[in-house]
Each structure stands twice: as C-alpha cells, then as structure tokens.
Amino acid sequence: MGRFHNFRPCGVIPATLLALNDDLSINERETRRHLRDCALVDGVAAVTVNGHASEVHACSAGEQQQILASSLAEIGDEVPVINGIYADGSLEAARLAAMADREGASALLVFPPNSMSMGGQLRPEMALTHFRHIADATDLPIIAFQYPMAGGLGYPFDTLLQLFDQVPSILAIKDWSNDPMLHERHIRTFQSLSRPVNVLTTHSSWLMASLSMGPKGLLSGAGSVIADLHVALLRAVAADDLQAARALNDRIAPLSQVFYAPPFLDMHNRMKEALVLLGRLNKAVVRPPLTKISAAEIEAIRLALEQASISKEGALRLAA
Numbered sequence: 001m002g003r004f005h006n007f008r009p010c011g012v013i014p015a016t017l018l019a020l021n022d023d024l025s026i027n028e029r030e031t032r033r034h035l036r037d038c039a040l041v042d043g044v045a046a047v048t049v050n051g052h053a054s055e056v057h058a059c060s061a062g063e064q065q066q067i068l069a070s071s072l073a074e075i076g077d078e079v080p081v082i083n084g085i086y087a088d089g090s091l092e093a094a095r096l097a098a099m100a101d102r103e104g105a106s107a108l109l110v111f112p113p114n115s116m117s118m119g120g121q122l123r124p125e126m127a128l129t130h131f132r133h134i135a136d137a138t139d140l141p142i143i144a145f146q147y148p149m150a151g152g153l154g155y156p157f158d159t160l161l162q163l164f165d166q167v168p169s170i171l172a173i174k175d176w177s178n179d180p181m182l183h184e185r186h187i188r189t190f191q192s193l194s195r196p197v198n199v200l201t202t203h204s205s206w207l208m209a210s211l212s213m214g215p216k217g218l219l220s221g222a223g224s225v226i227a228d229l230h231v232a233l234l235r236a237v238a239a240d241d242l243q244a245a246r247a248l249n250d251r252i253a254p255l256s257q258v259f260y261a262p263p264f265l266d267m268h269n270r271m272k273e274a275l276v277l278l279g280r281l282n283k284a285v286v287r288p289p290l291t292k293i294s295a296a297e298i299e300a301i302r303l304a305l306e307q308a309s310i311s312k313e314g315a316l317r318l319a320a
Helices: 027-038 063-077 089-101 126-139 157-166 180-190 206-213 222-239 242-261 264-277 295-307
Strands: 013-014 048-049 082-086 107-110 142-146 170-175 197-202 218-221
Touching: 013 048, 013 089, 013 107, 013 222, 027 048, 027 063, 027 197, 027 222, 048 063, 048 295, 063 082, 089 107, 089 126, 107 222, 126 142, 126 157, 142 157, 142 218, 157 170, 157 180, 180 197, 180 206, 197 206, 206 218, 206 242, 218 222, 222 242, 222 264, 242 264, 264 295
Parallel strands: 013 218, 048 082, 082 107, 107 142, 142 170, 170 197, 197 218
Antiparallel strands: none
16 A cells, blocks of 8 residues: 655645554554544645654664554555654665555655764764665665754755755655845755756744745644645745735644754654644653643643634644
C-alpha cells in the first residue's frame, strides 16, 4: 500500500503525533485514529510520520518502521505518506531511507544530522555526502529540513544550491530558517531555479506572514490540530483574499501563542493536550526526557481553543 508516483511535495502537510500508552509503548489504535483525522481533512496534500511531532528522537528504528507500516495500512491508499529520516550517521540514514522505500512511503523528510552541529556549516561536503548516501539508497523524492543557521544545523544558502544541483531527488525544503529575510530569499530563489525546488514553510508561529511570501505549502506539527484552518488560510492567501486570511489568522494566533511559547521543545506535548481537550486523543503521554506540562498550561490551551472557536462539536471537515 502507499506510494503515490510522481509525488511533488506541496500544499498542506500535517506532521502527525504519536499516541502512547501509560507504559510508554506505542498505542497503534489511537495513533491510527489521529492519523486518519489529519489525512482526510479536505485539502490536505499528504501527511508526515516519524518527524519531530511523533517524537522520532525517542523511537527505535524498529518502532519507526512499525509507525510507517501502520500509517500506510491506515491511509496509504488515500494520501501520500512522507517518512522522516532522523539519524546522526549517514549510513543509518540510508538504511532508514531504504526501509521507507520498501514499505511504500511517497517521499522522505531528511533531518540534518546532529553530528554536524559543531562546525558542519563550514564543510559543505559533509551535507553533500549525507544526502548522496540517502539518494543512493532510494529514488524517493527528498524534502531537506532547513534548520535555523544560529543553531549550527542550518545549511548555508550556497550549500543548499549545491545540494539541489548534485542531488536532483531533492524536490523541496522544509524551511525552518526562522529568519524572514532568508526565508523570502529561499522562496524567491529556489522556486525559480531551472529545476524548481519547492519551499514548504514550517514557520507556524508567524504563518500568515510566511505564506504571504509565496511558498508552495506548509509542513507543520500544528496541522495535527488545525489542518482545516491551515488549508483555509493557504487558500485565502492564494486567492489574495486578505480579509478572509486575517479572519483565519485571528483564530490561529491564540493557538500559535500557546503551542510555541518557551520552552519550544514542548510544542508537540501541548498539541497532544489540545487533542485530548478536543476528544481526538484519549491521553497525552510523552516519552522522556519530555514530561507532562502543568495544569496551568493545559488551561491556557483550553482557553486558546475557545478563542479559536474550536470545540469537540466542531469536527474537522473530512473529505467525502
């Protein structure tokens, strides 16, 4: 099951969460329910699994394969499934990529190796070698995850251009540069290349501003909660309907403020709590070192959902 041939990453792509039992094992039934809630929203282009949102950092290679296989079994015939490739070593990244290909994923989201954080930006050949290992293992389309430059894991602008030239299976970037000026440069340059590379924003804390710059879509963990609002906002911006876009952004803003408040690492933790409040997830269990957020934070999320006019009764609009 799965594998949408000639898939080109664009549009609204939620990064889905991982439901866990109290003993920290994977709750496959709840995870599948959540995945279907996201994937079948009218206008969603694809879904991502084994990303930040699904706590990939805390999942073994075997669990990542289990997550992908169950995701494809649940919705793989209905929407493309993108699989995250999260590994510090290029050989392991290539093994994960080959696994995703065998299982039937439609594309890969390749994270930068944490091993490059101490000066890898000065060695572009490291990034090229990493992506070549992955591309040698599979011909699946690749989305390169662009991190902020300040953290040491972002790829310099010229390095990205080299990657696009030498690894033609890179069809998009997930842009988390967190720099509006650089983000706009990415959009204007990469999408205008002779072989265009799509920019998918993940700047969910300032989404309307980002979308107004013209990326080809968005790939975001917040889509695990508000995929329908993401679809509506992208459509409003594409239609130059500023009034509608502002109204949608007014609903999204309270949730952005609570989801992406410090500490940033709790963002998906908070999204799980939002789904519990909405009756879309039974429990908000996270794997260590993540820990449950406070009752005060959960109350802030409840108020933000209320401000956004999202309730248990306001179910996501599913595709017919």
